[in-house]
Amino acid sequence: MSTIDEHAALRAIATLERLSSAQQDALRAVTAIVSNGEPFVDVHELFALYDTLYFRALLLSRVQCAGICELSKDPESGKYTRIRLKLSTPLLQYRPRSDTINTLLHEAIHAYFFITTSWTHSRGDDGTGHGVGFQLLADAINSHGNYKVTIYHTFHDEVNSYRTHVWKCNGPCHTQPPFFGLVKRSMNRAPAKSDTWFAKHQAECGGTYTKIQEPAPTKKQLQAMTAKERAGRQKNKLDTWVTPKSAQAQGSTSNKPIDLSEDETPSAALQTRSGTGSVLGLAVPLASCSAPPIPGQKRLRSNQGHDTVVQKKLLVDCPICKLRLEIYDFMSRPVPKSYPLGPLPISSIDQRAPPLALIATCRIIHDEILAHFYTKVTFRAIAQSIHSIRLEGADRITLNAIQRAKKFEMRLIWSVTPQLLGQEFTEWPYSMSRWLDDMVSSLLQKAPSLESVTVSVTEVSEGVAWEHKKKMLRPLERMGGRVHLLVGEVIATDEEEAELKERLGAYLKELNSAALPGL
Structure with missing residues (x-):
């Protein structure tokens, strides 16, 4: 019977019952590093120690710790016989140190299975490499060292912050959960036939994607633009001193510009008891997001970017709390989002818990969804x-x-x-x-x-x-x-x-x- 992930996991777990002298030394070193209170950690040093402690000393000579685990080509033989671990600096640099350690252990488990079970690990019982064998070994490591190695990361805000290229479909799918016709990517690659889901989308929806959001061009990209392409992108300070005739003040007013501090927003500076702002005799409702320019005030940033950000979260409004998108997102998740819950016996939950905003904002809908959640989960x-x-x-x-x-x-x-x-x-x-x-x-x-x-x-x-x-x-x-x-x-x-x-x-x-x- 060929070696599978579960067999390899059991062999690794068996070494934890009675630690060898080398494992005991590695455990003491890991404990000292984890508890030293330093904000950063040397992943290369930890990787070598974890190799001895948890992975039967099989990794160090075959794995490059550079978070993904991937097979790489040997430059001498030209075959995929090397394993490389990559930890994402953009995702981890502002996360707690414990997230870096847990991510390192997660990828090291993959590397261990690649070495012990070869390519069959990536085609395991769940098709993602996170089957029973992975969960078994991760659970044992969590219990042994009080770690929180999970199957799926929870860095959703960090990931979304890099998905700055957004396309929206004009077909029927833009009203349907959970994506509402949106495709978000970190690279400027429009939806096309190369996407596995594109043919199904064309058959069921038939709409076309239009780009609605992209990041500001870099300095290098601006320099590569022609003068015509750069036109309109410059910030002209004269605009802050020019007052349209339609916005001229009525009555006796001062000609001096209003000086707003850097920390003071225009709406806060203009607020009065009546709920409107009055500047130079011009009344502007505070609820309006498209007020005309005000004399002496710095030109407000275009609303286009802000509206896009708001639209990203509130594409379809709940009639009570405007959180319908989050509700659908919670109810429609096809894959597990929590593996495991720390060192506790629960190793997985099919769905994530309702968002805190939903709990705090709309108690009625929250109770209904909670009942649905515990009925299905x-x-x-x-x-x-x-x-x-x-x-x-x-x-x-x-x-x-x-x-x-x-x-x-x-x-x-x-x-x-x-x-x-x-x-x-x-x-x-x-x-x-x-x-x-x-x-x-x-x-x-x-x-x-x-x-x-x-x-x-x-x-x-x-x-x-x-x-x-x-x-x-x-x-x-x-x-x-x-x-x-x-x-x-x-x-x-x-x-x-x-x-x-x-x-x-x-x-x-x-x-x-x-x-x-x-x-």
Whole structure:
């Protein structure tokens, strides 16, 4: 059987049960670096230490730590046999140091799987390289070092700040969530046939894209422009002193310009008790965004750029709180956004929590969406073989989510530790440090709204009788009659997978028919 991500993850996790002297030295060095309070960290030094501590010392000689992990071509052989890690300076330079460390570990996990499982890692069980094996190893590293290695980054504001080229479709899709006809990119590349989704868009929508926003040209780009292209881009100070006839003041007024401080906005300077601004006898409603020039006042920046920024967030207005775009964005996310929640047993959530602006602004819509969220969402937890983790130490937000959770999935990883590979498999020799027992107890205590629990199994070993596997599932008996137990994904060898799924289904069906036990 070829090596897969889960096998490689289990081998790496097994080294954490009893640290070697080299791993202990690396752990002490990492602890000293992480706790020194410095605002910056040497990623090259940390990479070497993490290689020894978590990745079986397989990375340093084969990986360039330059956040993406990519295969690169060897200049001598011309083959893709090298691995390069790249951390994004623009995204990480203003983030906390912990984000840099977590990103480094995330990419190092990818590099470890590329070395141990070759190209099959990128085509894993989820097609993105973040399947069960990745989650298993990331969860173990999080538990061991109190890190927060996640599958998907949360640097949304940083990413959006670099997506300054925006195109909008004039077809029907501009009224449909979640994108409302917008395409945002960091490079000036218009939507075209080279995009995988373009053909589907042409068939279903048929609209054309027009560019509505782009960044200001750089100094080099301005120098390359012709005089005609640069016309109108210069700022003429004379404009601030020229007053159109239509804006002439009525009555006796001073001819001196109004001096506004740098920190004072025009609207604040013009505000009066009546809600209008009066300058040189000219009344201007403060709510207007297109007021005419005022004598003596610095020329206001064009509203075009500002309107584009506002439109980006408020393309379609909610009739109550003008947050309809964020509501659709929350309800329509197709991929998970939170993996895992720190060192806690919850390893993934299908959807992100509602935005704070939605919670604070529109309580009615928030309550409706929250009910929809907990009806649809499934919380997942992956079995851990080295630590016993409970929910008592969870933060308030996580506990509140668990109290409302209706669906839960527990993925059990059944295997044997490398130390036991030479033993006879007449009995089941492996346990998960009471993980399932602790998880069942925690859910019964902390999740009163729980309606269903899905049990998924990944079976790596062969030749173990069902009677010995059934012993591992005994904690589920306490859930019989309280929640509905379902069979999830079962992964095993071709010969044993069908039988294991059938026996597991029969066992859970038996538990579902059990009477509600006394409290």
